[in-house]
Amino acid sequence: MKKLGIILSVSTLLTLSLVSCKEKQPETLRPVTTEIDGTLGALYELVEEDYKFPEHSNEFEFKVKRNELEGHSYSKIGVGYEVYDKNGKVLVSEMHPSLEDISSWAPIPFDVMELKSGEIGTMSIRLKDWPDKYAGAKTFKLILESNINEESTINANSSSSSDNDWDALLDDYEALVNEYDKFLTEMKSGNMDSQSAMNALAEAQAMQEKLDGSKSEMNSKQIKRLGKIVTKLTKIAAKSATIKTNDIKSVNGVNLKDLGLQ
Template sequence: MRKSILVFGLVALLTSCVGSKKAESLTAKPETTEVKGALKGCYEVIQKDYTIKENGSWGHLISVELKRTDKELPFDPQKATSFSVSEDGKPIQVGFGIELLDENGDVVEIKNANASGIGGAYSSDDIEAAIQLNTDETGIVRWTINADNKPFTFRITSAMEGSTSTSNVSEEKTSSSNDWDSILDDYETYIDKYIKLYKKAKNGDMDALTEYSALLEKAQSLADKLSKAQSDFKPAQASRFLKLQQKLANAALE
């Protein structure tokens, strides 16, 4: 089974339903170079003006450069991953967030450090790369933001969850990995949300694409789980999976 067919097959149709939206060029600068939260002192923000760039139909993007300091991380980088990703042997989840402020110093938008999709960082790959930085190395973390809020400054936050003990985590993951009915429930919920956004996009609603970006990380996670699950499906589960696949495919024909 190819993941692109499983979950992402209709993305091109969704994005083709609406055009891009242009906005004036904006920049924002750090309110402080200090990273707030769990990783305070382990990273710092490079001080400069950051251009807020149009990202096609997906809205606008701000890319912030973070520098790793010489302060020891409170976790083993080899056992850590992004909040958007769940991996065996990696019980620690790490994230960076951004709070955007207007010229008056009022917070106009928040992307939480422990969130994924539209509520968090643009890509889990950004977080994964930041986790692996060595002292004095820099990396980029991106967020999709609402340029209409006209952000003027921003501050970066951080979060960490999990335990350095892997025994209980591994046991929990093994148990949940066999709960295929629950995974199929999640897949059906994803499909229902996708179809709803697809119909909105067909009607020219620009918000549909922005909302869909919140589902992308969930889609990737589902694709990984379902790829592993198929060989263990019981007949009833296999039948349900095929029906859900057909439901997703039929959305393109409406």
């Protein structure tokens, strides 16, 4: 019986020893370097600090700082990474990310794309095989890829003819939205030119559908501008609900009072 107790005690000690030797999930991860690899890596650098390792989901947040280089056109992006233990051994590697349309890509928000030199923004990645493969993790490295071709240069003054075409369409779209706003403003002040207002709205909506379907061909600034114009149109359209019948003094240039209707 005494011998059995000794065996059990030794077994318990071995179990505790194995548990204590097992690597725990990290509390934080730190960049192994502030430099970022990939075609977009030259535009940003990682902010060097300890980043909290996610406890309740696989979304890992970190900060990037925009460098002095100006942006350029791209429509697809991908985020890759590697995670290492204290000895530099690779625990998880995702260094060849698939490219996704920037109009639907959450980890790189538009405000990060539009950062000015020296400004800092927050990004995130979704860690694969989380949390199982991250025991003992200490550091990480980042990669930012895009669909910039080899002829593209990181130059704010360089823009393709395609970019110029989309800029021109956005100009036309915004002009239609402004025209619709003008008609609604006149209607609210008493002059109801309903046909012109409806025509402007119909043209604006048709152009919006065309632009929405072509986001993958636009650069980040153009997509951001499109979003602002769409928001503007939505706010303007809400004005129509505030126009009261009693406010209308004329319709399509015809004075209602002259017709004996007021």
